[in-house]
Amino acid sequence: MRSLDVTVTGTERSADVGSPHGVLGVRDVAHSFGERTALVGVSFDVPPGVITGLLGPNGAGKTTLLRILLGVLDADRGAVTYDGRAVRFEDRRGWGYMPQERGLYPAMPVGQQVVYFGRLHGLSRREAPGRARAVLEEFDLGDRWGDRSDQLSGGMQQRLQLATALVHAPEVIVLDEPFAGLDPVAVVNLSQTLRRRARDGRTVLFSSHQLDLVQDLCEEIVMIDRGRTVLNGPVSVLRAGTGERQLRLQVRTTGREWLDPFPGIVVVSDQADELRLALPPDVDALDVLDAARAAGAVVDFGLDLPTLSQIFLRAAGGPAGRQEAP
Amino acid sequence: MGSWWRGTRLVAGRSITENLRSKTFKIVTAGLLLISAAAVVVPQLLGQDETSYTLATIGRPAELAAAVDRAAEAAGLDVAYLARDDEDAVRRAVADGEADAGLAGDVLYTPQRGQSTFPVLVSQSVVAIAVSQRLADAGLSPDQMAGLQEIRPPEQVVVGGAEDAGRADTGFLVGIVLYLAVTFAGSAIATAVATEKSTHISEVLLAVLRPSQVMVGTVLAVGAVTLAQLLILTTPLAVAVRYTDSIGLPATAGGDIALAVVWFLLGFLLYAFLFAAAGALVNKMNEVSATITPITLTLLVGYLIGVFVTTNDSDAPASVAASLFPFTAPLVMPIRWAAGDVPVYQLALAMLLTAATAVLLAGVAATVYRRALLITGRRAKLREVVGPPPATT
Numbered sequence: 087m088r089s090l091d092v093t094v095t096g097t098e099r100s101a102d103v104g105s106p107h108g109v110l111g112v113r114d115v116a117h118s119f120g121e122r123t124a125l126v127g128v129s130f131d132v133p134p135g136v137i138t139g140l141l142g143p144n145g146a147g148k149t150t151l152l153r154i155l156l157g158v159l160d161a162d163r164g165a166v167t168y169d170g171r172a173v174r175f176e177d178r179r180g181w182g183y184m185p186q187e188r189g190l191y192p193a194m195p196v197g198q199q200v201v202y203f204g205r206l207h208g209l210s211r212r213e214a215p216g217r218a219r220a221v222l223e224e225f226d227l228g229d230r231w232g233d234r235s236d237q238l239s240g241g242m243q244q245r246l247q248l249a250t251a252l253v254h255a256p257e258v259i260v261l262d263e264p265f266a267g268l269d270p271v272a273v274v275n276l277s278q279t280l281r282r283r284a285r286d287g288r289t290v291l292f293s294s295h296q297l298d299l300v301q302d303l304c305e306e307i308v309m310i311d312r313g314r315t316v317l318n319g320p321v322s323v324l325r326a327g328t329g330e331r332q333l334r335l336q337v338r339t340t341g342r343e344w345l346d347p348f349p350g351i352v353v354v355s356d357q358a359d360e361l362r363l364a365l366p367p368d369v370d371a372l373d374v375l376d377a378a379r380a381a382g383a384v385v386d387f388g389l390d391l392p393t394l395s396q397i398f399l400r401a402a403g404g405p406a407g408r409q410e411a412p
Numbered sequence: 413m414g415s416w417w418r419g420t421r422l423v424a425g426r427s428i429t430e431n432l433r434s435k436t437f438k439i440v441t442a443g444l445l446l447i448s449a450a451a452v453v454v455p456q457l458l459g460q461d462e463t464s465y466t467l468a469t470i471g472r473p474a475e476l477a478a479a480v481d482r483a484a485e486a487a488g489l490d491v492a493y494l495a496r497d498d499e500d501a502v503r504r505a506v507a508d509g510e511a512d513a514g515l516a517g518d519v520l521y522t523p524q525r526g527q528s529t530f531p532v533l534v535s536q537s538v539v540a541i542a543v544s545q546r547l548a549d550a551g552l553s554p555d556q557m558a559g560l561q562e563i564r565p566p567e568q569v570v571v572g573g574a575e576d577a578g579r580a581d582t583g584f585l586v587g588i589v590l591y592l593a594v595t596f597a598g599s600a601i602a603t604a605v606a607t608e609k610s611t612h613i614s615e616v617l618l619a620v621l622r623p624s625q626v627m628v629g630t631v632l633a634v635g636a637v638t639l640a641q642l643l644i645l646t647t648p649l650a651v652a653v654r655y656t657d658s659i660g661l662p663a664t665a666g667g668d669i670a671l672a673v674v675w676f677l678l679g680f681l682l683y684a685f686l687f688a689a690a691g692a693l694v695n696k697m698n699e700v701s702a703t704i705t706p707i708t709l710t711l712l713v714g715y716l717i718g719v720f721v722t723t724n725d726s727d728a729p730a731s732v733a734a735s736l737f738p739f740t741a742p743l744v745m746p747i748r749w750a751a752g753d754v755p756v757y758q759l760a761l762a763m764l765l766t767a768a769t770a771v772l773l774a775g776v777a778a779t780v781y782r783r784a785l786l787i788t789g790r791r792a793k794l795r796e797v798v799g800p801p802p803a804t805t
Contacts, residue, residue: 158615159786181619183620185615187612189611189613189614189616191430191613192611193434202422206621
């Protein structure tokens with residue numbers, strides 16, 4: 087396994103942030119379940135004001151890491167820091183956490199549920215109902231205040247779960263696979279919710295195995311695989327830093343002999359309606375486009391950066407490399 | 413500590429609210445209230461007939477009525493008279509249930525065999541009249557006759573066996589109620605913890621609360637609800653045995669019942685944390701009953717020793733040992749205490765041992781609870797959640 091050269095370490099980016107205020111730090115965290123190693127020694131920073139994605143395939147160790155961040159699980163080694171010091175129980179009480187598996191009291195009315203979690207997070211008896219109403223309105227659940235939670239649809243329950251995590255306006259928001267199972271509209275709504283919180287200066291960290299789904303949402307990413315950090319840094323820097331561009335073409339010709347003059351080009355995908363080519367740095371994209379137009383009509387084209395999935399697979403040693411034992 | 417208690421109180425408050433809202437709570441509580449009310453009211457209703465009797469006679473024999481009335485007044489009974497024309501009519505009145513007894517000449521008609529209170533009282537009155545007549549014939553003065561009539565039988569005071577039997581009955585009832593209360597409360601705790609685990613609420617809770625807060629809050633809530641139900645069942649009974657003598661339990665049973673409530677608290681604390689830890693081991697709700705079986709079996713053994721050994725011989729070595737051993741003491745000691753003479757130091761020792769064991773178990777159960785809650789997708793094994801944590805990398 088290899089990491090890309092553009093990986094920006096947590097320490098370097100802490101300096102960019104300036105003050106450690108609101109910065110969540112993970113320092114050499116390791117954890118094992120008996121003989122099975124889940125985390126080998128993960129380190130990174132999560133700055134406030136941006137959305138950070140903790141990305142990786144299923145079984146990479148994301149949930150274990152988030153549970154350690156929240157204090158649900160103890161690390162075998164390493165530490166979690168907040169504001170530049172070891173995190174305390176009182177700090178975590180003010181954070182908001184949404185686990186991968188939804189956890190709601192089935193028979194409890196929606197409003198009481200949000201009030202209860204608000205109170206657990208430190209809201210007073212007086213302010214909790216008002217905050218609960220506001221957050222339920224934000225998630226279009228204002229009219230379901232008195233309904234039992236198990237009478238809501240799956241999507242509504244997901245929004246209710248998010249409301250219980252955000253009712254106390256947490257400084258740090260940690261969400262485990264929040265996009266899993268959501269329809270496209272829900273994905274857009276959740277993305278907007280997270281962007282609003284990040285713009286307000288909150289520290290937002292979420293995990294996902296759907297790398298391409300969230301690549302436009304994340305500003306910072308931490309990619310882990312088999313318990314190790316394989317990539318870490320701003321998304322734009324990581325994608326541009328590969329030095330690779332991809333030419334996307336819809337060309338009306340079945341033959342590919344027009345590519346012969348460009349031996350350095352790699353065909354990333356060749357589907358009926360789209361051809362995707364990885365261009366080496368010394369190849370001019372316009373020369374390739376001209377060659378394609380000479381072979382057939384070009385209906386559509388574009389120049390893209392590599393997707394997060396492609397970057398991840400290269401960093402993790404490709405699909406074949408991922409089948410090796412850790 | 414303030415923050416710890418605040419979170420614990422919130423957990424307990426939510427759990428109590430949800431309990432009170434459940435159909436199960438409403439049905440069980442209504443049932444207990446009915447049982448308690450019936451235990452107090454029914455004996456009183458039945459007992460009212462036993463203080464008033466009717467005597468059928470031929471005509472209205474004034475001398476007999478005066479003698480019977482005097483004896484009845486001394487016994488605290490009321491007597492009414494039914495005048496009939498002849499012996500046949502008197503006999504029919506008793507046979508038809510119009511009268512409790514019938515006197516015609518030298519014959520006393522009664523509805524059933526055996527020496528019940530009222531026929532004996534009538535017979536004694538008839539004999540007293542005849543004896544007085546003979547004594548008057550023998551020359552006794554009216555003053556001497558009046559003196560004879562003032563002779564009263566000795567006051568009857570029940571001691572020893574009869575009262576102990578009543579207390580033993582109380583102990584037997586207390587044993588059943590305690591066994592059921594601790595078993596039901598424990599099952600409720602295990603179910604509550606298993607529900608939170610299977611619905612993944614526990615992970616959300618553990619991100620904001622300490623495991624001890626969630627566990628103690630749940631235990632307190634179920635304990636409070638069960639104690640309330642126990643008080644609903646026992647308070648009317650305890651008040652009734654203190655202020656009336658009509659429900660068949662001795663006055664000392666009130667104290668025994670109060671002590672039983674204390675034993676419930678001790679027994680509940682001892683077992684509650686074990687039930688909570690067992691509830692955390694399960695993966696699916698249908699595994700709860702299998703997981704708590706070792707605990708309910710231990711409770712059952714205590715109950716069986718109490719009922720089959722202690723009620724028969726409260727000083728048997730097995731009774732003494734079981735009443736001091738912490739896991740059986742909450743069920744056996746109340747029975748033993750109600751049945752006979754238990755030295756106070758043994759009662760105090762049993763309470764102390766039970767309380768100390770409960771504190772120790774709470775610490776172990778909290779560790780099991782925390783580790784087991786995070787093992788999902790399968791039932792947690794006991795060796796995974798006790799002892800030192802897994803080896804580090």
